[in-house]
Amino acid sequence: MYSIGIDTGSVATKGVLFDGNIVDNVILPTGWSPKNASKEVFNKLLERNNISEVDIKRIIGTGYGRISMDFADKAITEITCHAKGAYYLNSNIRTILDIGGQDSKVISLDEKGNIIDFVMNDKCAAGTGKFLEVTLNNLGIDVNEIDDLVKDNKPMDISSMCTVFAESEIVSLLAKGGNKGEIASGILYSIAKKSSSLLNRVSIREKIAFTGGVAKSKELKRILKDKLNKDIFTSDNTQIIGALGAAVIGWNLK
Amino acid sequence: MADYKELWKSLDIDLEKHDELCEVLPEFYGDIYMTQKNRPEGMNYYNFVVSEIHGFRIKELNEFRGKGGKVFGGFCVFVPDEVTLAAGGVGIGLCGGSDFWVPDGEKVLPRNMCPLIKASVGAKIGGTCPYFQSADMLVGETTCDGKKKAWEILGEYTPIHVMDLPQMKREKDIENFKDEINIFREKVESITGNKVTAENLKENIKLVNKKRKVLQRLYNARKVQNLPISGKDALLISQIAFYDDIERFIEKTNELCDELEARIEKNISVFDEDTPRILITGTPMAIPNWKMHHLIETSGGAVVCEETCTGTKYFERFVDEDNDDLDSQLKALSERYMGINCACFSPNEGRIKDIIRLYKEYNADGVVYNSLPFCHTYAVEYKKVKDALDKEGIPVMMIESDYSMQDAGQIKTRLEAFFEMLNMNKELAL
Numbered sequence: 006m007y008s009i010g011i012d013t014g015s016v017a018t019k020g021v022l023f024d025g026n027i028v029d030n031v032i033l034p035t036g037w038s039p040k041n042a043s044k045e046v047f048n049k050l051l052e053r054n055n056i057s058e059v060d061i062k063r064i065i066g067t068g069y070g071r072i073s074m075d076f077a078d079k080a081i082t083e084i085t086c087h088a089k090g091a092y093y094l095n096s097n098i099r100t101i102l103d104i105g106g107q108d109s110k111v112i113s114l115d116e117k118g119n120i121i122d123f124v125m126n127d128k129c130a131a132g133t134g135k136f137l138e139v140t141l142n143n144l145g146i147d148v149n150e151i152d153d154l155v156k157d158n159k160p161m162d163i164s165s166m167c168t169v170f171a172e173s174e175i176v177s178l179l180a181k182g183g184n185k186g187e188i189a190s191g192i193l194y195s196i197a198k199k200s201s202s203l204l205n206r207v208s209i210r211e212k213i214a215f216t217g218g219v220a221k222s223k224e225l226k227r228i229l230k231d232k233l234n235k236d237i238f239t240s241d242n243t244q245i246i247g248a249l250g251a252a253v254i255g256w257n258l259k
Numbered sequence: 260m261a262d263y264k265e266l267w268k269s270l271d272i273d274l275e276k277h278d279e280l281c282e283v284l285p286e287f288y289g290d291i292y293m294t295q296k297n298r299p300e301g302m303n304y305y306n307f308v309v310s311e312i313h314g315f316r317i318k319e320l321n322e323f324r325g326k327g328g329k330v331f332g333g334f335c336v337f338v339p340d341e342v343t344l345a346a347g348g349v350g351i352g353l354c355g356g357s358d359f360w361v362p363d364g365e366k367v368l369p370r371n372m373c374p375l376i377k378a379s380v381g382a383k384i385g386g387t388c389p390y391f392q393s394a395d396m397l398v399g400e401t402t403c404d405g406k407k408k409a410w411e412i413l414g415e416y417t418p419i420h421v422m423d424l425p426q427m428k429r430e431k432d433i434e435n436f437k438d439e440i441n442i443f444r445e446k447v448e449s450i451t452g453n454k455v456t457a458e459n460l461k462e463n464i465k466l467v468n469k470k471r472k473v474l475q476r477l478y479n480a481r482k483v484q485n486l487p488i489s490g491k492d493a494l495l496i497s498q499i500a501f502y503d504d505i506e507r508f509i510e511k512t513n514e515l516c517d518e519l520e521a522r523i524e525k526n527i528s529v530f531d532e533d534t535p536r537i538l539i540t541g542t543p544m545a546i547p548n549w550k551m552h553h554l555i556e557t558s559g560g561a562v563v564c565e566e567t568c569t570g571t572k573y574f575e576r577f578v579d580e581d582n583d584d585l586d587s588q589l590k591a592l593s594e595r596y597m598g599i600n601c602a603c604f605s606p607n608e609g610r611i612k613d614i615i616r617l618y619k620e621y622n623a624d625g626v627v628y629n630s631l632p633f634c635h636t637y638a639v640e641y642k643k644v645k646d647a648l649d650k651e652g653i654p655v656m657m658i659e660s661d662y663s664m665q666d667a668g669q670i671k672t673r674l675e676a677f678f679e680m681l682n683m684n685k686e687l688a689l
Contacts, residue, residue, distance in 0.1 A: 069668065084676035085683075108669070119687065120680045125673050127659065127666065 006062045008258075010251025011046055012083060013039045013070025016106035016134060016218065019245045020046035022054060023252035029054055030245045039070025047076065063255030067247050069107070081254060083247045084112060084123050090250030091214045092118035094240050099210040102200055102229075103246075104219035106134040109200065113207045124206045131166040132199030134219045139168050140192045143175045144185050151189055155224045158186035160194040171195065190224075197228045204233070214238045216246045263314045266321060270392035277387045280359055281313065284547065291553050295489055297529050299522065301515030302492055308499050312546075317389045319504065323349060324393065329451045332394030334379060335402055336568045336599060337424050339592050341578065342444050344463040344505070347453040352501025353390055353397070355379040356545030358662040360387065367412050373633045374661045375545055376405045383416055390502065391417070396450055398443070400424045402603040403636060420446045428597060428604055437593035444589070457585045464578045464588065470505055473512045474574035480519040481563045482621050487522035489529050490537070490562025491552040497569045498546040535681040536563045538618050540610075540644070541629035542637050543568035548662055551629050558674040564621040566614050567629075572599050602636035610640070611647045618653055624681045626655040627674075654681060 007028065012019045018035045020043075022028040031049045035042045043066065051057060066077035067086040074080065083105075091101045092114060101112040109132050110125040130136050134148075140163075141148060161183055165171040171192075178188050196219070204213075213235055215226055220243040230237045242249065267274060288309055308316070320330055331343050332353040343350040355364075355378025364381030382388035391397075397419040399410035410421050422439045425432035444455050477496060480487055496515075500508055522528075537560045539551065544567060552562050565571065576598055579591040600610035618626060626648060630637045641657050648655045656677045660666055 069672070082672050082676040082679060084672070085679045108672075119683055120676075122654075123676060123680075125669070125676075127669065 007056065007060055008063045008065070008252045008255035009047060009050060009061055010065050010067065010086065010248040010253070010255060011043045011074065011077065012086065012245070012247035012251060013043045013066065013068040013074065014083075014106050014218075014247075015069060016138075017244065018042040018046050018068075018070070019248040020050050021245055021248040021252040022050045023249070023256050025256065027242075027249065027252075030242070030248065032244060035070065039068075040073040040075075043070055043074045044076065063258050065251035065255040065258075067251045078255070079258075081251060084110060084125070085120065086247045086250030086254065087216060088112050088114055088118065088120050088250065089253050090246035090248070091216055093249060093253050094242065094246070095212065095214065095238055097212045098214045098238060100204070100207070100213045102204060102213065102215050103217040104132070104134060104196070104200065104215075105217040106138075109133050109203060109217075111203050111207050113210070122207050124203060126203065129166075130168045132196050132203070134217070136168045136171065137192065137196060137219060140171050140175055141189065143172055143179070144189060146185070146189070149221075151193070152222055152224045154186050155190045155193060156186075158184065158190045160190040161187040163188070163191040163195045166195070166199055193222065193225045193228055196225060197232050200229060201232050209233070209235070211235060212238050214240075216240070216243050218244050220244075261311075261314055263317065266318060267313070267389060270317070270321075270389050271386060272389055272392060273386040276385060277313075280357075280387055283359070284312070285310070287547065291549050292491065292495070295491065295529065297527070298492065299488055299515060299518050301511070301518045302488075304511045304515070305492070305495050305499055308503060309495070309547075313389050316502065316504075317393060320349065320351070320390075320393045324395070329395045329447075330393050331396050331398055331447065331450075332391060333398045333400075334406065335400045336573050337400050337402065337596050337601075338398045338422065339440055339443065339596060340505075341460060341463045341467050341592060342440060342455060343447055344466065345455040345460040346444070346447040346451045348447055348451050350398075351390055351394065352498075352545075353379060353382075353388075353394065354501075354543060354545035355382045355388070356498075356548030356662065360385060361662070363387070368409065371633055372405050373403075373542075373631050375543065375631055376409050378545070378662070380409055380413055383413060396420060396446075398422065401426075402601060403634070405633070424603065425597070426603055426605060428609075433590075433593050433597045436597050437589050440589050440592050440596075455585070457583055457588060460585065460588050461580070461583065464592070465580055466505060468577045468580060470500065470509055471574040471577055473509050473516065474500060476516045477512060477519070478564060478571070478574075478621075480516060480523060483523050484622070485523065485526050485528035485532070486530050486534075486536075486561055486563065487519040487527060489552075489556055490539075490565075491549055491556055494544060494549060494552050494562070494565060494569065495546075497565070497573060498544070500573065501546075501569075530561045533682070533685070534559065534561045535624045535678045535685075536561055536622060538562075538564045538566060538614070538621060538623040538626045539570070539629055540566040540614050540626060542631045542634050544629075545569070550660065550662065550664070550667075551627065551658065554667060554670050555627065555674055558671045559678045560674060563623055564617050566610070566617050568601070571613070571617060572601065602634075602640045607640060607643075611644055614644060615647070615651055615653070624654070624685065625677060626653060627677075628655055628657045630657070630659045632659055632661050654684070
């Protein structure tokens, strides 16, 4: 038997097939229909592993699209799922910083992996994946190129936390002949600043995990590590942690 | 609603704009209230009050004024209704709880200020609230800087009396507020032409205490395991308490409480047994602001108590009824009102004690700290409350939000996660 966790985010839809261990995972762009994207991820997981619906014990949906997944057994918030997923990967984790496409959050765990406290950004996009995407767009570069671009460049100061204001700030910097790498570095520093202020709203206890799509940036991880002066755990599976948590919860459900 | 066009016209209402408001409210109310299952029969009275919100009661007030009666519009739980009633006047709450009035408020107020003040001022200057138009005098108070300065602007449109509320709770502050109540008494007397005597004040102290008692009775029904009434409905009743006819309100709410107590006997609940029980604390929720209750109760939680001005701050603790001279009565009033633990006081340790006490009394599982944006006193006080609750092991979450629904999805996710956390805590405790 298997369980499946599907995390439908604002940018990507992630799925994990689980049987006590991670069997497979799928990541697809969410596009305009979270419902279709989650179904597609589900079908792909079955297809690729030559299994059918009867082999699936539980399907758990999470992420903002969780409410549109009519085929899921249960919807659980991404906060609970991230906690479960990160703790599954490393049971020494006590604090999770997750930066996704449209939200960022900090979760505090006890030694059993239960949530003690959490904070989430409000409706503003500051310090989220969207902030990164929009500001990098001004530089004409793709999110995946950022680490190469930033390397060894010292950051230009971008003081606006607001995505819209930061955009116009970057336009001015470019107009003044600012270097792309320095601006990109400034963008990462700005996200790190916003993230550490979010982190400071809960009691930071080690070890700290950095998750979500934005955690793919090794440079951002380094900046955060220097800023907090603490070790930071990331996983190659960073983007699927929510889906993994959902699958783990599904697996453990009676 | 019946046809009140002539009445509204006589009150100088902007009819066209007012129609827009009348158009949206029934659907808004229907979506939030009428979709609830298994509501108590007694809620029909409050449904009626809302359906006639700008009609029936306005007509009553108009008739009262036609006979020479005077109406006083307040914005705060510190304005002593006892004094107004003793002088033969009627007090009504005027706080604005809808986005609808915000654009009009922003015509004269800065954008970055509390929506309650913007909506209240907007309701007056836009001429879209018949309650404002029915008030012979407004009564402001100095509970925050935003309100304090807004009264100066409102004063250009309508007569207003401002009560100076002390910001500390020393003996001399209680003495000062007694003095303020006395000045208010003189003001009310000059407007109504009636004297406040020890006899009629005593009678009205008893009457307002009676209203507090029935609200306490209502809230007592929310302490039990099987909740006979939703938090949303209880909030509505508290909001209506601010402007309904006091005698009728007491009677109708007592009737509802009879029904609720019968439900308790029969274990009839409007929620599933394991629904997380939430204590709300924070800023006032003026009608028709039902946002936080609605989001909580559609995300898998139940609101069991409000430590707010539209909750326990309004009715807890009674005014001493055993005084026979005006001076001791005014002192007793000051003591009761100065006992309210509003975040405008410094320090305000009493509020923390109240929150912990109410959490236990109402068997809550968690606390939602709700603040309107730009409310410095409540937003700053969060840290002290959070530290104290952490020490007690009481889970708390802060949500800052205005009247618009644009952040509803985000808030729902946070609430659901909070309830998942509370449920997990419960399972672990078993």
